[in-house]
Amino acid sequence: MHVNFSENLLLDIEAETDLNTRLTRLLALIRKHLDMDVAFISEFKDSKRIFKLVDTKRPNEIVKVGNFDPINETYCNKLANNELDNIIPDISKNSITRDMPVTKKLNIGAYIGVPITLSNGDIYGTFCCYNEQKDDTLNKRDLAFLNLISDLASQLIDTQIQDNEAKQLIKSNVLNIINTNNIEIYYQPIYSLNTNKVSGYESLSRFFVEPYRTPNIWFDEAAQFGLGEALEMLAINNVLGNMSHFNKEVYVSINTSPEHILSGAVANALAAISDCSNIVLEVTEHSPIANYNEMLTALAPLRKKGIRLAIDDVGAGYSSFQHILELQADIIKLDISLTRNINSDRRKYLLAKALCGFAKDIGCNIIAEGIETLEEINTLRKLSVDKVQGYYLGRPQALCDALVHQKSVLS
Structure with missing residues (x-):
């Protein structure tokens, strides 16, 4: 039946x-x-x-x-x-x-x-x-x-x-990147609005393989297969290997995930460097942090070596404010969603003004990202923003090009 x-x-x-x-x-x-x-x-x-x-x-x-x-x-x-x-x-x-x-x-x-x-x-x-x-x-x-x-x-x-x-192909491609060290590091200049000179660079990973995919996709796919730490540490080691080429007065910022700070992987990568005063670790506002006390404990020995901490993408969401408060950040980076057209959008201007005032009161420097016009720069000067970066000032460059322009002046 x-x-x-x-x-x-x-x-x-x-x-x-x-x-x-x-x-x-x-x-x-x-x-x-x-x-x-x-x-x-x-x-x-x-x-x-x-x-x-x-x-x-x-x-x-x-x-x-x-x-x-x-x-x-x-x-x-x-x-x-x-x-x-x-x-x-x-x-x-x-x-x-x-x-x-x-x-x-x-x-x-x-x-x-x-x-x-x-x-x-x-x-x-x-x-x-x-x-x-x-x-x-x-x-x-x-x-x-x-x-x-x-x-x-x-x-x-x-x-x-x-x-x-498809997943096996993705994993194979990530492993191939890791095994062949096929990551190129590009550097985007960060200008000081006080000196009008390059004061630092944000290091950015680039993957020039076919089919082309943006860096965030590579890192996301690596994380899916438990290879996120290996790929990120490879990128960080490549940045550290280039540090000696930069002038001492110029710093380099490195994007990293909180989980790799907590695991000790970042500390291991920096173990051989005693003076890290020209290195900034950038943690994005999108990166979740489950336990801030554990994060502060992991950051403590790095801070003793002179490393500064930046919170990236501030203004893009609510998590950044908790990151700033809990992690005692040294630098706040205003997201492009806040800085674009800030000269003509009063709501963005007022929010940036409040953030800048807050940053100054707690001793944080402010970097404005995504700058594409002179008018945006002039508005940010009025807000006493410390530093700016964006395509108007300079696109990410290969090491050789970045070194040529590290003494350039903001016009």
């Missing part, structure tokens, strides 16, 4: 975002609809038939995810090779299956199954159900329904395989 099902179940399954959850629900749907004891999705791999997903009416110690049999001893293999019918109501009456050792091992009485074929034509495995007793009610309509569900499963598995391949 077959169990009725609602078409809404299929819609619910389609709404699931996790592929394994969708496949598992499809498996449960077909088993319950056909009123079978066991349903499974198998994969053919390394001459084995492996149970990838399983749904059973009762606990089954043999048919469990990860268990396998030699592929040439299974119904699945014979089904894929067209040596076995899709429906066998009574295993004991089938000349092929009745004498197969797997029949007794799995206690199969009735069977229905179809191959899972991928979009490239390869056989992935099978979508199968069986009862421990014979089942004369199995019919072509059941097979049509199983084929429908199997087609849906095939599409999901195909998507999963393609996603896994």
Whole structure:
């Protein structure tokens, strides 16, 4: 007797975002609809038939995810090779299956199954159900329904395989960057509005590989595979290796993640440098910090060596204000969303004015980012902003170009 099902179940399954959850629900749907004891999705791999997903009416110690049999001893293999019918109501009456050792091992009485074929034509495995007793009610309509569900499963598995391949390619590309040190460091000048000269540079990672992707994507992808620290430390070490080329009066800022400060990775990278007074660590307002006390403890030995701390992207969100208060920042960097057109937007002007007043009262320097016009600079001068950076003043440059312009004057 077959169990009725609602078409809404299929819609619910389609709404699931996790592929394994969708496949598992499809498996449960077909088993319950056909009123079978066991349903499974198998994969053919390394001459084995492996149970990838399983749904059973009762606990089954043999048919469990990860268990396998030699592929040439299974119904699945014979089904894929067209040596076995899709429906066998009574295993004991089938000349092929009745004498197969797997029949007794799995206690199969009735069977229905179809191959899972991928979009490239390869056989992935099978979508199968069986009862421990014979089942004369199995019919072509059941097979049509199983084929429908199997087609849906095939599409999901195909998507999963393609996603896994894409992820492996991403991981391989990140590892290749790390293993070959294929990061170039560019430097964007930061001008002092008091001296009108270059007072520092923000170091920025660049990845000139095909297909081109922005640095934030590279670092995000590295983090997904547990390679975030390795990639970031590689970039930091490249910056530190160039420090001797800059004049002593010029500082270099380094973008870093709070988690790598907390782990001690940043301290290890700076271990050989006793005087870090010309180094600024930039922490973005977007970086979450769960425990500020732990962060302050991790920063303490770095501050003793002269390192200053900057909070980046201030004005882009609310987290920056807590960062400033809790971390006792030395520098506040106003985000481009606040500084762009500040000369003509009174609301931005008033917010920047309040931030600048707050910064001065707590002893912080102010750097305005994203400057693109002279009018913005003149407005920022009125607000007593200390330093400015942006495309109007200079784009990120390779080391050799940055060194040529480190004595340039703001016109």
